[in-house]
Amino acid sequence: MAFFKKSKKDTSLSLKDIQLPLHIGIIMDGNGRWAKKRGLPRTAGHTAGAQTFRRIARYCSDIGIKYLTVYAFSTENWKRPKEEVDAIMKLFKEYMIEAINDFQDDSIVVKFIGDRTVFSDDMLELIEKNENDSKDRDGMVLNIAMNYGGRDEIVHAVKDIFADIQNGKLTADDISDQLLSDYMYTKSQPDPDLIIRPSGEYRTSNFLLWQSAYSEYCIMDVLWPDFKSEHLDEALIDFAKRNRRFGGV
Ligand code: IPE
Ligand code: IPE
Ligand code: MG
Numbered sequence: 001m002a003f004f005k006k007s008k009k010d011t012s013l014s015l016k017d018i019q020l021p022l023h024i025g026i027i028m029d030g031n032g033r034w035a036k037k038r039g040l041p042r043t044a045g046h047t048a049g050a051q052t053f054r055r056i057a058r059y060c061s062d063i064g065i066k067y068l069t070v071y072a073f074s075t076e077n078w079k080r081p082k083e084e085v086d087a088i089m090k091l092f093k094e095y096m097i098e099a100i101n102d103f104q105d106d107s108i109v110v111k112f113i114g115d116r117t118v119f120s121d122d123m124l125e126l127i128e129k130n131e132n133d134s135k136d137r138d139g140m141v142l143n144i145a146m147n148y149g150g151r152d153e154i155v156h157a158v159k160d161i162f163a164d165i166q167n168g169k170l171t172a173d174d175i176s177d178q179l180l181s182d183y184m185y186t187k188s189q190p191d192p193d194l195i196i197r198p199s200g201e202y203r204t205s206n207f208l209l210w211q212s213a214y215s216e217y218c219i220m221d222v223l224w225p226d227f228k229s230e231h232l233d234e235a236l237i238d239f240a241k242r243n244r245r246f247g248g249v
Pocket of ligand 3 (some may be wrong): 030031100
């Protein structure tokens with residue numbers, strides 16, 4: 001089996017005993033199933049999931065995580081019914097307005113990763129205001145993956161490299177593992193150490209394909225709206241016990 005299968009919860013360790021990952025990725029999955037279980041429309045699951053996101057992002061910053069990347073909307077999620085897509089975009093917009101106001105005294109650096117060219121001018125303005133207002137802060141970097149796809153990101157990187165070869169900035173000899181990393185949305189950030197997927201699905205769904213070459217996966221049997229700080233602690237403690245070999249012995 002490619003991915004980790006959850007063992008019993010370990011209560012012998014706490015966060016103060018362990019080394020935390022530098023960069024955590026979270027695939028915020030399970031909103032629809034959470035709503036269905038309650039006889040609610042899927043959009044209610046997204047509203048609940050957005051609240052979980054606020055709590056967990058704050059918690060990660062409080063415990064000293066340096067980079068958090070959350071998968072909020074994929075390049076494939078446009079296939080969903082218009083009503084659902086519209087509801088997700090509305091929640092995204094509300095969060096961006098709120099973040100500008102609420103984060104004023106904060107240390108969190110907000111970034112958006114994904115293809116932003118599809119967004120309306122007012123959305124783009126909010127995205128850029130969040131990024132500009134927070135760029136000089138020294139706290140946790142929060143990457144919000146919106147209209148993000150790992151393959152799409154690699155395609156963009158290749159096109160940008162090609163353009164820079166054509167305009168003479170680069171030569172083909174410059175192409176390397178590091179150069180590719182420098183053309184990704186996560187440029188100059190460390191790769192994710194730990195990727196958490198709630199909702200029990202054993203797949204990447206196009207999340208951070210390039211960056212996750214050696215990430216540790218933690219698949220958790222909880223739907224995202226039900227995800228609590230205790231679940232994050234559980235994933236962190238489990239991560240601390242992994243033996244990362246990076247191809248060595
Ligand atoms: C994740 O929850 C949110 C997005 C993909 C936007 P889902 O909406 O995928 O929830 P499930 O997987 O259908 O339960
Ligand atoms: C991945 O979840 C995308 C986000 C959580 C934003 P999906 O629900 O879209 O993934 P699949 O369709 O189950 O693979
Ligand atoms: Mg899903």
